[in-house]
Amino acid sequence: MSELSELYQEVILDHNKSPRNFHKLKDADRTADGYNPLCGDKVTVYVKLDGEVIREISFEGSGCAISKASASMMTESLKGKTAGEAEALFDRVHKMLTGEPGANGGAADLGKLAVLSGVCQFPARVKCASLSWHTFQAAMKKAGGTASTE
Amino acid sequence: MKRARPATVSEGWEKAGSPLDIARIRQDFPILRQRVHGKPLVYLDNAATSQKPQCVIDAVRRYYEAENSNIHRGIHYLSERATAEYEETRAKVQRFLNASDSREIVFVRGTTEGINLVTQSYGRKFVKAGDEILITAMEHHSNIVPWQILCEQAGARLRVIPMNHDGELLLEEYERLLGGRTKLVAVAHVSNALGTVNPVKQIVELAHRRGVPVLLDGAQAAPHMAVDVQALDCDFYTFSGHKLFGPTGIGVLYGKAPHLEAMPPYQAGGDMISLVTFEKTHYNVLPYKFEAGTPHIAGGIGLGAAVDYVTGIGLEAIAAYERELLAYATQALSAIRGLKVIGTAKEKAAVLSFVLEGVHPHDIGTILDREGVAIRAGHHCAMPVMQRFGVPATARASFAFYNTKEEVDVLVRGVHKVLKVFR
Numbered sequence: 001m002s003e004l005s006e007l008y009q010e011v012i013l014d015h016n017k018s019p020r021n022f023h024k025l026k027d028a029d030r031t032a033d034g035y036n037p038l039c040g041d042k043v044t045v046y047v048k049l050d051g052e053v054i055r056e057i058s059f060e061g062s063g064c065a066i067s068k069a070s071a072s073m074m075t076e077s078l079k080g081k082t083a084g085e086a087e088a089l090f091d092r093v094h095k096m097l098t099g100e101p102g103a104n105g106g107a108a109d110l111g112k113l114a115v116l117s118g119v120c121q122f123p124a125r126v127k128c129a130s131l132s133w134h135t136f137q138a139a140m141k142k143a144g145g146t147a148s149t150e
Numbered sequence: 151m152k153r154a155r156p157a158t159v160s161e162g163w164e165k166a167g168s169p170l171d172i173a174r175i176r177q178d179f180p181i182l183r184q185r186v187h188g189k190p191l192v193y194l195d196n197a198a199t200s201q202k203p204q205c206v207i208d209a210v211r212r213y214y215e216a217e218n219s220n221i222h223r224g225i226h227y228l229s230e231r232a233t234a235e236y237e238e239t240r241a242k243v244q245r246f247l248n249a250s251d252s253r254e255i256v257f258v259r260g261t262t263e264g265i266n267l268v269t270q271s272y273g274r275k276f277v278k279a280g281d282e283i284l285i286t287a288m289e290h291h292s293n294i295v296p297w298q299i300l301c302e303q304a305g306a307r308l309r310v311i312p313m314n315h316d317g318e319l320l321l322e323e324y325e326r327l328l329g330g331r332t333k334l335v336a337v338a339h340v341s342n343a344l345g346t347v348n349p350v351k352q353i354v355e356l357a358h359r360r361g362v363p364v365l366l367d368g369a370q371a372a373p374h375m376a377v378d379v380q381a382l383d384c385d386f387y388t389f390s391g392h393k394l395f396g397p398t399g400i401g402v403l404y405g406k407a408p409h410l411e412a413m414p415p416y417q418a419g420g421d422m423i424s425l426v427t428f429e430k431t432h433y434n435v436l437p438y439k440f441e442a443g444t445p446h447i448a449g450g451i452g453l454g455a456a457v458d459y460v461t462g463i464g465l466e467a468i469a470a471y472e473r474e475l476l477a478y479a480t481q482a483l484s485a486i487r488g489l490k491v492i493g494t495a496k497e498k499a500a501v502l503s504f505v506l507e508g509v510h511p512h513d514i515g516t517i518l519d520r521e522g523v524a525i526r527a528g529h530h531c532a533m534p535v536m537q538r539f540g541v542p543a544t545a546r547a548s549f550a551f552y553n554t555k556e557e558v559d560v561l562v563r564g565v566h567k568v569l570k571v572f573r
Contacts, residue, residue, distance in 0.1 A: 004520050008513075008571050017508075039512050040529045040536065040543045062542045064512035065572075122516060 006118035007125070008065065015069035020076055021058040028056070030142060034135030036127055041067045045135045052082045059132060066116075066125050071132030073113055083140055089113075090133050097126050169467045176552050178203040178459075189522030192557045197342050197370055197501055197548030198526050200395045202456075209455035210397060213448045220444055222421055236447055239454030240437075243402050246457045247387060248378040251407055253436040257445055260401035261369040262292040264388025265336070267403055267440060268365055269296040271413040272386075273334070279305030281333040286311040286319055286348070287538055288341040291531040293367045297336060306333070313538070317344035317493040324353065328360055335364045339371035339387075343532040343546070344493030345476075345501030347371070354383050363409065369393055373550070374472055374499050376465035379404050391449060395550075396456030400449030403440075410436050417442040468551045472500040475549050479558045483547075486565055492544050500549035503530070506565070509572050511545040517571060518545075521564040523557075 025031075025046030034043040041063035048056035057075045061068075078086050093113055094100075099120030119129045176182050179201045184191045193201060213235070219228035221236050244252040258264045277283065283297050287310050294308075301308045311324045319337075328335070335357045340347050354364045363385035368377060372389035379387050386409070391400040405413075415422055415433055419442035425432040433439045460468065479502055483489055488507035506514060515527030526546045529536045536543060547561055 004517060004571070007516070013572065039527065040533070041512075042542070062510075064510035066513070068510075125512075125516060128512065 003118065003121045007122055009115045009118065011073075011112065011115045012065060012069040015072040016065035019059075019068055019072040021079075022060065022072065023058050024060055025056055025058045028058075030139040032135050032139035034061075034131050034138070036063075036067070036131050038127065039064065041128060041131055043067065043071055043132050043135050045071070045132060045139050047136070047139050049083075052084070054078050054081055054083070054086060057136075059135075063131070064125075064128050066119065067128040067131050070116060070129040073116070074132050074136065077111065077113055078136070086136070086140070090137060093133060094130060096120065097129050170463065170471050170551060172471075172552065172554055175463070176554075178205070179552055180204060180207070182552060186522040186524070187520050189520075192521075192523040192553075192560050194547040194549060194553065194557070194561060195524045195526050196373075196550040196553075197393070197530075197546065199392045199398070200373060200550055201552070202395055202397070202452075203459050205459055206396055206452045206455045210448045210452040213451045217451075221447055222438070232447055232451075235454065236445075236450045239450045239457070242454050242457045242461075246377075246461065247372075247402075247404055248380050249404055250380060254404055254407050254410065256403040256405065256410070256437040256440045257450055258388070258401050258403050258440075259399055259446070260390035260392070261367060261388050262296075262390075264386075264401055264403035265293055265365065265367065266296045267416045268386050268388075268405070269300040271416045271440075272409060273297075273300040274303065275412070275414055277301075277304045277306050277333045280331060281306040282309050282327075282329070282331040283307070284309050284311060284324070284327055284332055284335045286337050287313045288317060288319075288344055288346060288532065288535050289336070289338055290342050290367065290369070291533070293336055293338060294534070307331075310534075311337075313346075315539075316495050317341065317346045318495045319346075319348055319353075321349070321352070321356075325356060328356060328362065330360075332357075332360065332362045335362055336367065337364065338367045338369075339377075340368075340374070340499045340501075341493070341532075341535070342370045342501065343503055343530040343535045343544070344495065345498040345503070345548075346493060346495040347375075347497040347499055349497075350384065351382055358383065370499060370501070373460070374465075375469045385409055391453040391456065394453070394456050395459060396453040397446070397449040400446045400453050402453075407436065410440070413440075415442070416440050419443045421445075463551065471551055472549055475553060475555065475558065476500040476502070478555050479547065479549070479561070482558055482562045483565070486562070486569075488569070489565065492539050492541065501546065502548070503544040503546045505541050505544050506568065509568055511543045513572070514545045514565070514568050517568045518561070518564040521560065521567065523561055523564050525561075 028046035028048050030047035043061035046058045057078050059071045096117050097119050181201050217232045219232050221233040240252050240255045243255050313319050339350050357364045365386035366384045368387050368389040373394040385406050387404040392398040422434050422442040424434045490505050492503040511527035528543050
C-alpha cells in the first residue's frame with residue numbers, strides 16, 4: 001500500500017471530503033469550464049481579479065478525490081498571487097505531477113501542494129490532478145471556452 | 151476445430167453441475183498467468199475488450215510467418231492459402247450467427263464501423279427529410295453519434311426509447327414511438343453500461359409489423375450468448391472481433407441480402423469493383439462491394455480461430471456459467487454497505503456497474519488496480535446512461551467465462567480496501 005498511501009494522503013482525503021472555496025463566485029471576472037473526457041470529471045473555475053492580483057478564486061464540479069483535492073488546494077494556494085506568480089507555480093506543479101527530473105528539488109517549496117507528488121506514480125491520474133490547473137489557465141487567458149486535458 | 155473440448159466436470163473448486171472446466175480454460179489464455187503490482191491479474195474489463203486464447207495468437211502468427219500475402223488477387227500459392235483462410239472465417243461467422251448466406255457477412259473494423267456503414271450507405275439512400283430513427287436510452291455512443299450525423303445530413307429526427315430505473319426499455323413507449331415516419335430502429339442487444347439484455351426478438355417483431363428494419367448492436371452480446379440472426383429476424387447485426395476473444399480491428403456486419411443489394415458502397419477503392427473505366431465503374435458482388443482496400447487479413451484469420459474456440463466451448467454453456475458468476479458477484483457486491491448496483495434489469499448479461507457512496511469510481515479503479523484487479527471506471531461511452539441515473543460515472547466489472555468466483559472474492563476484498571482508505 002505504500003504508493004497508494006502516498007497518493008491518498010490524509011490532506012488529500014480531507015480536501016476531497018471538505019473542499020475549500022467550493023462554490024460559485026457571482027461577481028467573477030474570469031471563468032472557464034474544464035472537462036476530462038476520459039473519466040467525465042468536470043470543473044468550473046471562477047476568478048476575481050484586482051488588477052494583476054487574484055483576489056478571489058473558487059471552483060465547482062464533480063470528480064475523483066485527486067481532481068477535487070487538487071482543485072481545492074489550488075484555490076488556496078493561488079489566492080493573493082499575481083497572474084505571473086500563478087503561471088510560474090503551475091509550471092512547477094505540472095513538473096511535479098509528471099515526475100519531470102529535477103522537479104523534486106522544487107517540491108519542497110511547493111508547500112501543501114507537495115502532497116500531490118504521489119500522483120506521478122500513477123500516470124493514469126495525472127490528468128485528474130492537472131484538470132483544475134488547466135482550467136484556471138484557460139480562465140486567465142480568457143479563452144472563454146472549455147479546457148480539456150486532451 | 152482447434153480447442154474444441156468435451157463437456158467435463160472439473161475436480162477443482164467448480165460447483166458440481168457446471169459443465170465448464172475453468173481451470174483448464176484459463177490455461178489457454180497466457181495473459182492470465184501474469185502478475186500486476188505483485189498480485190495475480192484479475193481481469194474484469196471484458197466489456198472493454200477480452201483476452202486472447204493461444205489459438206488466436208497462433209493463428210495471427212501463423213499467417214504472418216507462413217501465409218502473408220494479399221487476398222482475392224494473387225495467383226500464387228501464398229495468396230491462395232491466405233484467401234482460403236480469410237474466406238473460411240466468413241463461413242465460420244455465417245454458421246456462428248446462423249446467417250442463411252455467407253454473402254451476408256461483411257467484414258468491417260468493428261461494431262462502430264458496422265453501424266457507420268449502415269448509417270452512411272443504407273441511411274443516406276433511404277432516410278429522407280422528416281423521417282425518424284429510433285434508438286434507445288441505453289445506447290453506446292457509437293450507436294448514437296452515427297445516427298445523429300445521418301439525421302443532420304438527411305434532415306431526419308432521432309428519437310429515443312426511454313427506460314425504467316432498473317435499466318429496462320419501456321416497450322409501450324417504444325410502440326408509441328414507432329410510427330409512419332420511422333425509417334429504422336437501432337438497439338443494443340446487450341447494454342455495455344448496464345448489462346441489460348434487451349427483448350430484441352420482440353423489438354424486431356413490433357418494428358416489422360410496421361415494415362421498419364432493425365439494426366442490432368451485438369458488441370456485448372455475441373461473446374456471451376448464442377445469436378441466431380434468422381430466429382431474431384433482424385435486418386442488420388454487428389459485433390467486434392476483439393470482444394469475442396479475437397484480434398482488434400476486425401468485426402462483422404451481418405445484413406439481409408436484399409438490403410445489402412439495394413445499398414450503395416460505403417467506401418470505394420480496390421476489391422469492391424468488378425470493372426473500372428473512366429466513364430463507369432461496376433461494383434463487385436456481395437459482400438465484396440462493401441470491402442474496399444486490403445482488409446485486416448491477419449485479424450480475419452484470428453477471428454476465425456476465436457469463433458472456433460468459443461463454439462468449441464459452447465455459447466449455451468458460456469451463458470449459463472456467466473449467469474452463475476453474475477448472480478454470485480451481484481450478491482457479494484450488494485452486501486457491501488454504501489454500494490449501489492446501477493442496472494438491475496431482470497434479464498442481464500455479466501456486467502456489473504456500481505457506485506460507492508462518497509467515493510468516485512476513478513478512485514475505486516486506482517485502488518483495485520493495485521490489488522491486481524482490472525475494472526473500468528468512467529462513463530463507458532454511454533454518457534446519456536450516466537445522466538439518466540444521475541451519476542457522473544460508475545465502476546464496472548464485466549466478466550467472461552475464464553473468470554472465477556475466487557476472482558469475484560478478490561474484487562470484493564478490494565472494494566473493502568477502498569472503503570478503508572476513504573473512511
